Amino acid sequence: MIEFINTTKEFHVGQATVKALNHINLTIQKGDIFGVIGFSGAGKSTLLRTVNLLEEPTSGEVLVNGKNLTKLSKKQLREEKKNIGMIFQHFNLLHSKTVFDNVAMPLVLSGANKSKIAAQVQEVLTFVGLQDKAHRFIDELSGGQKQRVGIARALITKPTILLCDEATSALDPQTTKSILALLKRVNSEYGITILMITHEMEVIRDICNRVAVMENGQIIEEDNVLHIFSAPKQDTTKNFVQSVVRNEIPQSVYEQLNVIDGSKRIYNMKFIGVDVGQPVVSQVAKKFAVDVNVLFGNITELQGIPFGHLIVELVGSATEIQKAFLYIQSKNIHMEEVVAHEGEHTDYHQRTVGYAVHG
Numbered sequence: 001m002i003e004f005i006n007t008t009k010e011f012h013v014g015q016a017t018v019k020a021l022n023h024i025n026l027t028i029q030k031g032d033i034f035g036v037i038g039f040s041g042a043g044k045s046t047l048l049r050t051v052n053l054l055e056e057p058t059s060g061e062v063l064v065n066g067k068n069l070t071k072l073s074k075k076q077l078r079e080e081k082k083n084i085g086m087i088f089q090h091f092n093l094l095h096s097k098t099v100f101d102n103v104a105m106p107l108v109l110s111g112a113n114k115s116k117i118a119a120q121v122q123e124v125l126t127f128v129g130l131q132d133k134a135h136r137f138i139d140e141l142s143g144g145q146k147q148r149v150g151i152a153r154a155l156i157t158k159p160t161i162l163l164c165d166e167a168t169s170a171l172d173p174q175t176t177k178s179i180l181a182l183l184k185r186v187n188s189e190y191g192i193t194i195l196m197i198t199h200e201m202e203v204i205r206d207i208c209n210r211v212a213v214m215e216n217g218q219i220i221e222e223d224n225v226l227h228i229f230s231a232p233k234q235d236t237t238k239n240f241v242q243s244v245v246r247n248e249i250p251q252s253v254y255e256q257l258n259v260i261d262g263s264k265r266i267y268n269m270k271f272i273g274v275d276v277g278q279p280v281v282s283q284v285a286k287k288f289a290v291d292v293n294v295l296f297g298n299i300t301e302l303q304g305i306p307f308g309h310l311i312v313e314l315v316g317s318a319t320e321i322q323k324a325f326l327y328i329q330s331k332n333i334h335m336e337e338v339v340a341h342e343g344e345h346t347d348y349h350q351r352t353v354g355y356a357v358h359g
């Protein structure tokens, strides 16, 4: 568990003072994969680096598993730091050394004996899938393999916490996926709490259970990932969500409203955590005298939970459309009617429909 309590960090540059962290209060629970997202300069790196004292807070506290590291003796601090692994955007590996030497380094520095080192290096290299690369030099590896070495080196001291500093930002999308999958295993198989900073919302979507959004040294929003994606509150959060989940209604759908007659309604069906596999659309068409045309869809997955929306046109009598509407709502699918402002054709909005169909 990591607790930031009123944590502030100031840097002095010439006469100016930069408040990189401005009274941060945040708790990362044991077992979390906690993401911190923000634009460049928001304070993410500084936040991460206060956890292992690469940066010391100016005021406030950071507690790691209940301990304030600034209060420890040098010897105690050395021991506690073994609990905190870290991986970096540019890997921070020693290029003139082999994979084995890089991974073994923390154990060598702590004076472990050779047989223990060999056994542990073998174990972590097998875990990250590089058991056959132990004697390769770092320069002979791809970016993804280098990050695997970074992860193996971080795991070698058996930490309870792993800090990830933009760990996939230098990797292509495919390699990013494989590294994120590996980090998920680090969390689920070793029970390691992960705190990661990123500027990519895809990373948050793919791996995190909780997320905090940072701006100007402050946390402006924090919640579980499903809530953040389904109901972002702050503009910056909304922008990040929009970058991966296009939840706006396309112009082509609004244009259909101009030609709609009394027998049609357009609805935005929002799926959050319901089984998209359930054949709601085809059931509606079978159960009611209603035709269903799918106009647009965007469904993704958040932590194995379907999430997204489907825009459908229901065609039929007002009574049958209302029955279909109530039936779909009964399946825990949120429905909003897509409507245009009276007399306006450029400024459209959505209206939540209660239980009545507007006619």
Ligand SMILES: Nc1ncnc2c1ncn2[C@@H]1O[C@H](COP(=O)(O)OP(=O)(O)OP(=O)(O)O)[C@@H](O)[C@H]1O
Residues within 6 Å of the ligand: 011, 012, 013, 018, 019, 020, 038, 039, 040, 041, 042, 043, 044, 045, 046, 047, 199
């Ligand atoms: N060592 C330092 N000396 C002076 N200012 C610093 C130092 N480190 C960070 N800052 C400043 O603190 C603020 C936060 O920086 P930080 O690197 O934590 O942000 P970030 O969100 O991680 O950004 P990026 O994604 O670009 O790394 C910035 O204004 C930055 O210029």
